[in-house]
Amino acid sequence: MPSIAVLPGDGIGKEVINEGLKILNFMGDRYNLNLKFEEFDIGAERFLKYGELIPDSILKRLETFDAIYLGAVGDPRVPAGVLEHGILLKLRFHFDQYVNLRPIKLLNDRFSPLKKKGVNEINFTVIRENTEGLYAGIGGILKKDTKDEVAIQEMISTRKGVERIIRYAFEYAKNNNGKLTLCDKSNVLTYSHGLWLRVFEELKKEYPEVQTDHYYVDAITMKMVRNPEIFDVIVTCNMFGDIITDLGAELQGGMGLAASGNINPNTVSMFEPVHGSAPDIAGKGIANPLAAILAAAMMLEYFGRKDLSEKIEGAIKISIDENLLSKDMGGNLSTSEVGDEIVKILKRG
Amino acid sequence: MPSIAVLPGDGIGKEVINEGLKILNFMGDRYNLNLKFEEFDIGAERFLKYGELIPDSILKRLETFDAIYLGAVGDPRVPAGVLEHGILLKLRFHFDQYVNLRPIKLLNDRFSPLKKKGVNEINFTVIRENTEGLYAGIGGILKKDTKDEVAIQEMISTRKGVERIIRYAFEYAKNNNGKLTLCDKSNVLTYSHGLWLRVFEELKKEYPEVQTDHYYVDAITMKMVRNPEIFDVIVTCNMFGDIITDLGAELQGGMGLAASGNINPNTVSMFEPVHGSAPDIAGKGIANPLAAILAAAMMLEYFGRKDLSEKIEGAIKISIDENLLSKDMGGNLSTSEVGDEIVKILKRG
Ligand SMILES: CC(C)[C@H](C(=O)O)[C@@H](O)C(=O)O
Ligand SMILES: CC(C)[C@H](C(=O)O)[C@@H](O)C(=O)O
Numbered sequence: 001m002p003s004i005a006v007l008p009g010d011g012i013g014k015e016v017i018n019e020g021l022k023i024l025n026f027m028g029d030r031y032n033l034n035l036k037f038e039e040f041d042i043g044a045e046r047f048l049k050y051g052e053l054i055p056d057s058i059l060k061r062l063e064t065f066d067a068i069y070l071g072a073v074g075d076p077r078v079p080a081g082v083l084e085h086g087i088l089l090k091l092r093f094h095f096d097q098y099v100n101l102r103p104i105k106l107l108n109d110r111f112s113p114l115k116k117k118g119v120n121e122i123n124f125t126v127i128r129e130n131t132e133g134l135y136a137g138i139g140g141i142l143k144k145d146t147k148d149e150v151a152i153q154e155m156i157s158t159r160k161g162v163e164r165i166i167r168y169a170f171e172y173a174k175n176n177n178g179k180l181t182l183c184d185k186s187n188v189l190t191y192s193h194g195l196w197l198r199v200f201e202e203l204k205k206e207y208p209e210v211q212t213d214h215y216y217v218d219a220i221t222m223k224m225v226r227n228p229e230i231f232d233v234i235v236t237c238n239m240f241g242d243i244i245t246d247l248g249a250e251l252q253g254g255m256g257l258a259a260s261g262n263i264n265p266n267t268v269s270m271f272e273p274v275h276g277s278a279p280d281i282a283g284k285g286i287a288n289p290l291a292a293i294l295a296a297a298m299m300l301e302y303f304g305r306k307d308l309s310e311k312i313e314g315a316i317k318i319s320i321d322e323n324l325l326s327k328d329m330g331g332n333l334s335t336s337e338v339g340d341e342i343v344k345i346l347k348r349g
Numbered sequence: 350m351p352s353i354a355v356l357p358g359d360g361i362g363k364e365v366i367n368e369g370l371k372i373l374n375f376m377g378d379r380y381n382l383n384l385k386f387e388e389f390d391i392g393a394e395r396f397l398k399y400g401e402l403i404p405d406s407i408l409k410r411l412e413t414f415d416a417i418y419l420g421a422v423g424d425p426r427v428p429a430g431v432l433e434h435g436i437l438l439k440l441r442f443h444f445d446q447y448v449n450l451r452p453i454k455l456l457n458d459r460f461s462p463l464k465k466k467g468v469n470e471i472n473f474t475v476i477r478e479n480t481e482g483l484y485a486g487i488g489g490i491l492k493k494d495t496k497d498e499v500a501i502q503e504m505i506s507t508r509k510g511v512e513r514i515i516r517y518a519f520e521y522a523k524n525n526n527g528k529l530t531l532c533d534k535s536n537v538l539t540y541s542h543g544l545w546l547r548v549f550e551e552l553k554k555e556y557p558e559v560q561t562d563h564y565y566v567d568a569i570t571m572k573m574v575r576n577p578e579i580f581d582v583i584v585t586c587n588m589f590g591d592i593i594t595d596l597g598a599e600l601q602g603g604m605g606l607a608a609s610g611n612i613n614p615n616t617v618s619m620f621e622p623v624h625g626s627a628p629d630i631a632g633k634g635i636a637n638p639l640a641a642i643l644a645a646a647m648m649l650e651y652f653g654r655k656d657l658s659e660k661i662e663g664a665i666k667i668s669i670d671e672n673l674l675s676k677d678m679g680g681n682l683s684t685s686e687v688g689d690e691i692v693k694i695l696k697r698g
Contacts, residue, residue: 081536089537113574115464134504139540145547149508153541155483159498185588187430188438191488192502198494218595221570225462225599239534243592246567250574 011277013071044075111253128241178232360626362420460602477590527581
């Protein structure tokens, strides 16, 4: 029943999305999910050929799907920022995907970069605001290219935007019996993060069952390395979320294992591996598809099938234990072999 | 000859600054430095008693010194932000201390939180812009406390401000035969960090002998954990500098070992341990004075005595090897015993 728009994008995007689809097709058949897929050709090629990013006709079509499954965008032939803005951020903003959900979960101790922290300690979720803040794209430049130049970038926070993400985070923490941590810099960003802090304090009262705490963003990065076990759910603004989730990705073993969901339950949500298009290894069949597969699992969870998402994660764990991995992860399998092995494990399980 | 204004501040500030002064006095005597100290009573006590932060009369007096040696500010009886703004940020801005210099240097492998990285890998310097960006304090709130509330915080970058810090960083990298890395988010913060990137590209041409590279801030946090050895000198904006230097402090063994300099060679520079006032352990004589001592060493380097700064760092290394440390570092010495031991080592050396 759920319809999925597939946007493989650039570079290794196509290769890793193929493996995600392999898993989704297998799960779909086995559990009668009746998933419908349609692929859309978006990315550097289209931009270079036609000068267009996402044509309105495609945007309209995307609106009719239940979810978008995105590979990666980015190409050395296109100036930095163009595809990220014109595709990735465009979709996040167009569909008002206000939640960027990023689980930080170490699947195997050997992938932890930390001496003292393993799978028992590195397991939390970052909920990043995804539609405003410093990402608003608002600002300007006065006296450009002169010695008097002044550049202004606005961090804009609305009560509606802040409230809905903090509320989502409280609900998430409540449903997962977790503690909610606010990550901000309200001691310095007194306007924008002052609002965050006030709203957080207000919503606390509505969720007396949720334990909370509060750290400034600088302290969060230290704590993530020193005591990651203290975190269950962290809620934060767009910019800080960008930063701490990449740090988190490293703690869970690197980009090869990081997936993210861009969610708005009332519009179209989008699931993607966090990694980029990796043009240097594209087309060689050696890319690591695990993050894309984890993103597919998140999508199933979003469709209400947490049970199936857990099965996929379980299979990935086994594939890691048995070193059925691509080169970057210390194995020697090709991209499609990794997918095949996970299907085999799922068949067994 | 150099005159130093001593601001012990709050909590453990007084205790750790005492040890820094112990070392400075010893070095002053031995090497005829002719250091002059004068202490100023600034911090929570004054604020609670008189409602004043830094009176103008003191600010005027501070202008006559060569440097400020600051302990820590912060007190649970004072609302969050008040002392940080009224003292720490006030001094940084008043003296236009545009360079925040933060060495990230692991002194002993056992303090590294990372499995694969030790003293050979964790050794670089972050140069943080210290007078503008998101710290400008500019912005406002529309329709406060209504559902239509909008809060704006401005990230303001001036060409003068950006150019002088990037130039400082190029000079620093050149003098230390290091590579210079720009850390920004110019793909999203196109106005403010667009300026950073343009100025960086311009100055590159003036420093053809300095190797450079460029990462977005999210990627930097990953690289700091995965490959810290690739960095020599990182230059970045105020907000990102705040974040990545705390992460860096953790990599070098935590706040107990992190020192920073707030520098403007043309006004009065200020040296401080990065840690806070730690009210929970204040007055017990168990605080770790190493960061304050390292800040004192940075101050001597600033006065042109890099040789002496290296001697102090060498002595600290020995004290670490011999576990002549406070409890938080795994030793069992009191604050003042740690200082005494370092003096003994310096006497020997
Ligand atoms: C590519 C970039 C615009 C994007 C972001 O900054 O959000 C990426 O870093 C991410 O986190 O998804
Ligand atoms: C206390 C706070 C205002 C300060 C900052 O944000 O700069 C601190 O975190 C630092 O890094 O020195």
